[in-house]
Amino acid sequence: MLPDKFKERMKQFLGEEEYNAFITAFEEDRRYYALRANTLKCDVSFIKNLPYITGNIPWEETGFYYAENATPGKHPYHEAGLYYIQEPSAMAPVSYLNVQPGDKILDLCAAPGGKTTQIACKLKGQGLLVTNEINKDRAKILSLNIERLGIANAMVLNETPQHLSEVFEGYFDKILIDAPCSGEGMFRKNDNAADEWSVDNVLACAKRQAEILDLASKMLLPGGRIVYSTCTFSKEENEDNIYAFVNRHPDFKEVDRRRLWPHKDHGEGHFLCVLERDGELVNDGNRYIPGGKNVPVKKDVLKPFYAFCDETLKKGALEKLMESKNIIMFGKQLFLAPTFMPSVNGLKVLRPGLHLGEIIKDRFEPNHALALFLRPEDVNASFDLPSDSADIKAYLNGQTLRITEDIKKGWCLVTTDGYSIGWGKASGGMIKNHYPKGLRINY
Structure with a gap:
C-alpha cells in the first residue's frame, strides 16, 4: 500500500494524466531483473549468450535483462564473479560518470557495491578507486563484492564524508554520490520502503544529501565531474538539492540530468545529475598522495610469499602481478596496492588493494581474493x-x-x-x- 501523502505529492508533481500511468505501474509486480557482465573476468558476449538473458539494458552496454524465473545468483558463475546482479535503472549513474582508465575515482556511498564494481570494470584495472561506506556491516559486504569480482585497484574505507573531505581535498577526477535517500523508487521492489516513508524523512534525507554534496565538492579537482544520484522521486531530494548546490558553489555547473520512471523505463525509479567543476582536468601522474606513501614490506619478510609464487605461479606471472604496485602489510596480512594508493594511516581501511594472503611463521597462505584475481594461465x-x-x-x-x-x-x-x-x-x-x-x- 502506497502512503496517501506520497500519492498526493506525486499527483501534484506529475499532473493527473501521467500520475495515473505512474500509479498503475505500482499495481503491477516487479517485471524487470538484470545483471551486468564483469568485463575484468569475462567477455560481454559470454554473458549475453547465457540462455536466460532476454535483452540489453539501453543505458549500460554491459548490462542485460534476464528471465524472471532464472536464478543467476545461485549459479557457480556468480561465485566466480562473472557478473553482478543489479537493478536495471541503478546501472544508469555510472554510465554518466565518463570513467576513463587511469582516473582516480571516489564512490562515496558505495555499499553493497553495484556501482563500485561497474566503475572498476570501466577503469580496466588502471587508476584508483576509493570506495567508501559509513556503515561498517555494509562496508564488509562491499568489500566481499570487490573480492568476488577480482578487483585489484580498489581501496575500501569505512569512513565519514567529513573525514574523507579533510584527507582527500582536491584529489579525485570523478566522484559518484549515490546518496542515501527516502527510497521511493524501491517501493515496488521493497515493501518495507513504503512502510518507512514519511514527508519528514524526505526532508531529513534532503538535508543530509546537501551536506554530502558540499563535502564531496571539496574532494574534486578543477575540471572534474560529480554524478549525484538517488533512487527516489521527491523533488526536494533531487532537483531542489541540485539547484541549491549550484547556487552555493558558483564554480560548479549542471551539465546533464535524467530521471528513470517505472511507467516509462524498464526498471524502477532513479534520478541522476551530472555536475562539473570549472577548470581543466590535468592528470599528469604527479599529484600528491594523501597521507604519504605506504611503506613497502621488507623483502626478507616476504620470503614465504616469494616461495609460494615460485611454486604456484608460472614464469612472468609474478612480474605481471607486481607491475607498478607495492606489497603492504596489515599485521600478518599482505595486500597488493598501486604505488599511488593513499596511505592507510589515519583511515578506517577494510581492504587496501588486492588481498594476497597471510604469512604464518615461515609459510604463506594465499587469500581467496588472489584466486579470484588470477587466471588459469597464471598458475x-x-x-x-x-x-x-x-x-x-x-x-x-x-x-x-x-x-x-x-x-x-x-x-x-x-x-x-x-x-x-x-x-x-x-x-x-x-x-x-x-x-x-x-x-x-x-x-
Whole structure:
C-alpha cells in the first residue's frame, strides 16, 4: 500500500494524466531483473549468450535483462564473479560518470557495491578507486563484492564524508554520490520502503544529501565531474538539492540530468545529475598522495610469499602481478596496492588493494581474493569443474575432491568452465578444499 501523502505529492508533481500511468505501474509486480557482465573476468558476449538473458539494458552496454524465473545468483558463475546482479535503472549513474582508465575515482556511498564494481570494470584495472561506506556491516559486504569480482585497484574505507573531505581535498577526477535517500523508487521492489516513508524523512534525507554534496565538492579537482544520484522521486531530494548546490558553489555547473520512471523505463525509479567543476582536468601522474606513501614490506619478510609464487605461479606471472604496485602489510596480512594508493594511516581501511594472503611463521597462505584475481594461465596447476557438475557443487559446499588426473602437489587454482573460483591443495589423488567457510553453499 502506497502512503496517501506520497500519492498526493506525486499527483501534484506529475499532473493527473501521467500520475495515473505512474500509479498503475505500482499495481503491477516487479517485471524487470538484470545483471551486468564483469568485463575484468569475462567477455560481454559470454554473458549475453547465457540462455536466460532476454535483452540489453539501453543505458549500460554491459548490462542485460534476464528471465524472471532464472536464478543467476545461485549459479557457480556468480561465485566466480562473472557478473553482478543489479537493478536495471541503478546501472544508469555510472554510465554518466565518463570513467576513463587511469582516473582516480571516489564512490562515496558505495555499499553493497553495484556501482563500485561497474566503475572498476570501466577503469580496466588502471587508476584508483576509493570506495567508501559509513556503515561498517555494509562496508564488509562491499568489500566481499570487490573480492568476488577480482578487483585489484580498489581501496575500501569505512569512513565519514567529513573525514574523507579533510584527507582527500582536491584529489579525485570523478566522484559518484549515490546518496542515501527516502527510497521511493524501491517501493515496488521493497515493501518495507513504503512502510518507512514519511514527508519528514524526505526532508531529513534532503538535508543530509546537501551536506554530502558540499563535502564531496571539496574532494574534486578543477575540471572534474560529480554524478549525484538517488533512487527516489521527491523533488526536494533531487532537483531542489541540485539547484541549491549550484547556487552555493558558483564554480560548479549542471551539465546533464535524467530521471528513470517505472511507467516509462524498464526498471524502477532513479534520478541522476551530472555536475562539473570549472577548470581543466590535468592528470599528469604527479599529484600528491594523501597521507604519504605506504611503506613497502621488507623483502626478507616476504620470503614465504616469494616461495609460494615460485611454486604456484608460472614464469612472468609474478612480474605481471607486481607491475607498478607495492606489497603492504596489515599485521600478518599482505595486500597488493598501486604505488599511488593513499596511505592507510589515519583511515578506517577494510581492504587496501588486492588481498594476497597471510604469512604464518615461515609459510604463506594465499587469500581467496588472489584466486579470484588470477587466471588459469597464471598458475602451474589448475583443476576445472564444469559449472553443471556435481563436483562444483561439492567444492562450493567445502567438500574434498577426489581426482584421477596427475596434478602437481601443492596449491592449485580451482576453476569452473575455465574461470577461477577458489583455491585447492592437491596431494595423493585428492584436492583439499580451501573455499572460505563463510561463503560455502548448501545446494
